[in-house]
Amino acid sequence: MKPLVICHMLSSIDGRIVVTHWPDRDSMHREYERTADSFGADAWMCGRITMQDFAATEDVPKPPPASPLPRTDFIAREDAESFAIAVDAHGKLNWESGALDEDHLVVVLTEAVPDAHLAHLRERGVSYVFGGARDIDFARVLETLGRAFGIRTVLLEGGGGINGTLLDAGLIDEVSLLVHPTADGLPGTPTLFDRPQGATGMGAALELTHVERRDSGIVWLRYRVRPAAR
Structure with a gap:
């Protein structure tokens, strides 16, 4: 069964998500993590660029194995209670x-x-799942995460490309947005949702379910994603 997917993000009032040059970053990180913890999710997911901050920084020697490895999912640990999901389609990150x-x-x-x-990945005890031959089918990935690892709720935490891809595919159930009192305005900065190149049609319709003022002028908005009209 597909896990519940909650896109949990923090943005400026103009929808930008790169926070490195914003004021009062301590309060934004504190509120972001406090809010994320309230969901009780058992997994969080990010794209490759976001996950670079967590990956190994040095080059890792990768001698080829003695024989070809099958393109089947590999579960390194079966007893984990929580998971970090790194989307790295082309295997560019080392761990x-x-x-x-x-x-x-x-x-x-x-x-x-x-x-x-x-x-x-096997040597370092990292589990991996395949999303497709050359492109990732996120519906397939989410089904695998639920079936193989028992994951029930995924916090989708960016960047804008992976958020936009899952939104375009109708795979996001809820949006949780912390709006920071910053007007960014830098041109070309990633936004909350950057749909895939060539995407057409209407954006997703959302239903507001919660509004709350948090510390430091941050506003927490929650939306349910309405099913797409057929």
């Missing part, structure tokens, strides 16, 4: 281990990644 703090790391790949990268 120190299969643990990010208290979360077990699961990497989402395509079948086009080299055997040496799969061997690297």
Whole structure:
């Protein structure tokens, strides 16, 4: 069964999500994490660019294995209570281990990644699942996460590309947005949802379910994503 997907993000009042140059960052991080904890989710998911901050920084030697590895999902740990999901379609990120703090790391790949990268993930105790031959089918990935790991709720935490892709595919159930009292205005900065190149049609319709003022002028908005009209 597909897990519940909650897109949980923090943005400026103009919808931008790169926070490095915003004022009062301590309060925004504190409120973001406090709000995220309130969902009781058992997994969080980010795209490759966001996950670079958690990956190994040095080059890791990747000798090819003695024999080809099958393109089947690999579960390194079956008893984890929480998970970090890294979407890395082409296997560009290296990892120190299969643990990010208290979360077990699961990497989402395509079948086009080299055997040496799969061997690297296995050696470091990282689980991985395949989303497709050359492109990621997120409906398939979410079904696998629910079936293989028992994941019930995923916090989708960006960036804008992965958020937009899942929104366009109708796979987001709820949007949780903390609006920070900052007007960003930098041109070209990623936004909450950047739908795939060539996407057409209407945007997703949302239903407001909660409004709350938090510390430091932050406003918490929650929306239910309405099913797309057929």
